[in-house]
Amino acid sequence: MPKKSLRESSKGEKCPRMLKFGRDNPYDVIVCGAGHAGCEAALASVRMGAKTLLLTGNLDTCAQMSCNPAIGGLAKGHIVREVDALGGEMAVNADACAIQFRLLNGSKGPAVQSPRAQCDKKAYQFRMKSVLEKSSGLDFFQAEVTELLVKNDSVSGVRVNLGVEIYAKCVVLTTGTFLKGLMHVGKSKTEGGRMGDFSSKALSRSLSDIGIKLERLKTGTPARIHGSSIDFSKCALQPGDNPPTLFGFYDTRDIPGFEGLTPAALEKDKMFHVEQIFGFGRFEGFGRSQLCCYETYTTPETAEIIRENLSRSAMYGGEIKGVGPRYCPSIEDKVVRFSSHETHRLFLEPEGRDTDEWYINGLSTSMPLDVQMRIIESVKGLEHARILRPAYAVEYDFAPPTQLKADLESKIIGGLFCAGQINGTSGYEEAAGQGLVAGANAAAKVFGLKPLVLKRHESYIGVLIDDLVTKGTQEPYRMFTSRAEYRLLLNHSSAELRLFWHAKRMGLLPESRLRNIAEKAELVRKWTEAFESGPQALYLRRGGSADALPPEFLSLSANTREEILYRSVYKGYLERDLRQIEKTRAYEDVEIPAWLDYSEIRGLRIEAAQKLAAFRPMTIGQAARISGVSPADVGVLTVYVKAARA
Numbered sequence: 001m002p003k004k005s006l007r008e009s010s011k012g013e014k015c016p017r018m019l020k021f022g023r024d025n026p027y028d029v030i031v032c033g034a035g036h037a038g039c040e041a042a043l044a045s046v047r048m049g050a051k052t053l054l055l056t057g058n059l060d061t062c063a064q065m066s067c068n069p070a071i072g073g074l075a076k077g078h079i080v081r082e083v084d085a086l087g088g089e090m091a092v093n094a095d096a097c098a099i100q101f102r103l104l105n106g107s108k109g110p111a112v113q114s115p116r117a118q119c120d121k122k123a124y125q126f127r128m129k130s131v132l133e134k135s136s137g138l139d140f141f142q143a144e145v146t147e148l149l150v151k152n153d154s155v156s157g158v159r160v161n162l163g164v165e166i167y168a169k170c171v172v173l174t175t176g177t178f179l180k181g182l183m184h185v186g187k188s189k190t191e192g193g194r195m196g197d198f199s200s201k202a203l204s205r206s207l208s209d210i211g212i213k214l215e216r217l218k219t220g221t222p223a224r225i226h227g228s229s230i231d232f233s234k235c236a237l238q239p240g241d242n243p244p245t246l247f248g249f250y251d252t253r254d255i256p257g258f259e260g261l262t263p264a265a266l267e268k269d270k271m272f273h274v275e276q277i278f279g280f281g282r283f284e285g286f287g288r289s290q291l292c293c294y295e296t297y298t299t300p301e302t303a304e305i306i307r308e309n310l311s312r313s314a315m316y317g318g319e320i321k322g323v324g325p326r327y328c329p330s331i332e333d334k335v336v337r338f339s340s341h342e343t344h345r346l347f348l349e350p351e352g353r354d355t356d357e358w359y360i361n362g363l364s365t366s367m368p369l370d371v372q373m374r375i376i377e378s379v380k381g382l383e384h385a386r387i388l389r390p391a392y393a394v395e396y397d398f399a400p401p402t403q404l405k406a407d408l409e410s411k412i413i414g415g416l417f418c419a420g421q422i423n424g425t426s427g428y429e430e431a432a433g434q435g436l437v438a439g440a441n442a443a444a445k446v447f448g449l450k451p452l453v454l455k456r457h458e459s460y461i462g463v464l465i466d467d468l469v470t471k472g473t474q475e476p477y478r479m480f481t482s483r484a485e486y487r488l489l490l491n492h493s494s495a496e497l498r499l500f501w502h503a504k505r506m507g508l509l510p511e512s513r514l515r516n517i518a519e520k521a522e523l524v525r526k527w528t529e530a531f532e533s534g535p536q537a538l539y540l541r542r543g544g545s546a547d548a549l550p551p552e553f554l555s556l557s558a559n560t561r562e563e564i565l566y567r568s569v570y571k572g573y574l575e576r577d578l579r580q581i582e583k584t585r586a587y588e589d590v591e592i593p594a595w596l597d598y599s600e601i602r603g604l605r606i607e608a609a610q611k612l613a614a615f616r617p618m619t620i621g622q623a624a625r626i627s628g629v630s631p632a633d634v635g636v637l638t639v640y641v642k643a644a645r646a
Helices: 036-047 077-084 088-099 121-131 201-209 263-267 272-278 302-306 331-337 369-377 428-446 458-471 492-498 500-504 511-533 537-543 557-568 573-586 606-613 620-624 633-644
Strands: 027-032 052-056 068-073 098-104 113-119 140-141 145-151 153-162 165-173 182-184 188-191 214-222 224-226 236-238 291-295 345-350 357-361 387-389 392-398 416-417
Touching: 027 036, 027 153, 027 188, 027 428, 027 537, 036 052, 036 121, 036 165, 036 428, 052 165, 068 077, 077 088, 077 428, 077 458, 077 492, 088 098, 088 113, 088 121, 088 291, 098 263, 113 121, 121 140, 145 165, 145 201, 165 428, 165 620, 188 573, 272 345, 302 331, 302 369, 369 387, 428 458, 458 620, 492 500, 492 511, 492 557, 500 511, 511 537, 511 557, 537 557, 557 573, 573 620, 620 633
Parallel strands: 027 052, 027 165, 052 140, 165 416
Antiparallel strands: 068 113, 098 113, 145 153, 153 165, 182 188, 182 392, 214 392, 224 357, 224 387, 236 291, 291 345, 345 357
């Protein structure tokens, strides 16, 4: 647990009355940027008891959903569940503000099923802003960070555009697409991290000046159109799931009213009292009054328009130098790379309850506006669509993440942590997971605690961070279930149980919830063993219905039942993965001293020594995953490290 509580750190004040200035009165942690990574970083830090300041260039765009206002998706939904299991806010915020829920891969195995929610984009950011404002011990202030203050190769604070310096023991950078952000619509260029916002050029220069390497990436977003101009009769209806699959674990929250968060209660519309607990009664939330999305397609005419105007695209016309996302390509990329496809599927998704603005999922482009209009008019159902906002591409600086340790602290500047798109990722969920870990580890460094490092078999967040810091990325990184070699262990219903000890050690959850999770874990263990010793396990593996199981089992919470059934049905596969993990544990648990000089290790190949010196892995297991380090190199390194420690 942290050395001091939140109450002790804020000296009895519910809300600090003044920003802290001066070297003799530093914050514990400053978080720069209030996107999805920054919000989770600030909340994790302050919930651990650190005196925290969250700085953002624009308070009105806190937790802004700059692209599609959707949370979750394949593997991403797992990350949201893990954020919730570690005390983060994204899951509850999405549940409260969602306008449609869908469980993806519902026809496949539960390990790869993943919840997704279309959210009301304004409700989402308003509620998150409210949570931040109400967090005791957290200062929240509007200012653009222009420079990092560094002393003796360690961060000491930041300088902001208001001409003042603010000091801190640790700093977390969550800059999104704002580092030298440059937007493209055809040959038209506008500086900014997103449409209508600023570009952070000074901070990019500061990072380069202190020795942090920067490179360029690119992402993009589709046009937004007026819903009243869509001909929905030409589109396929996509209703939400009933009952919905929520992100949050509500069966372990010890708050009156949460026991009502069940599918039956949702169907009967009895959830208003729970909303009042969180102060968002004006939002529908939790799957009530879901809105519909629609499916449509491009046409051969769409492809022809794009081919005729490829030279006018910012990407294909040579205006953009950064590398774009492989798994969320622009419509130009789709037409060029999949030339044999006559059509491409698109989704029309509402952006909120109180707006008629719609998002065209799958139609991202950097074409000039006149071409965008022709492209949209060629799509089924959009023949008379009216554009409200143009599509655009945005280029931005990122810091290759191999410059980070496994806890997301910089290898170059002590006390500096990075999370989100500055590390080369894409997606709100990937950002939130990194932000939580970075914020928690910044606070841990202040309190002298062992850092939070999630392993690959424990969480998708662990896979994400390990991939970034060990392998790096040359394109915006997106999480998929296929990236996790132990994905059977990472089903979304087990996140609380998998991450319980990490949450407890770091002090990220209240004692009441920790107690309830421990009780849930015991129930899961007891019932799984009971089924295995009786006929139930074999009955379930042969496709038997859970409805025929004992009434005592059926009275358990839905999430507890789901986890018990999962462990019973997949027992053999899960045990196989656990045996494999045990075999590799000898490597994963052997720490490598930071002072190690790889050039002095006899028998280590020159290439391996150079790669290891550049990456500075924290454990033998991490060293084994570095490209260019062979199994023989790992063996030599293991013998040397164990001998050095003897």
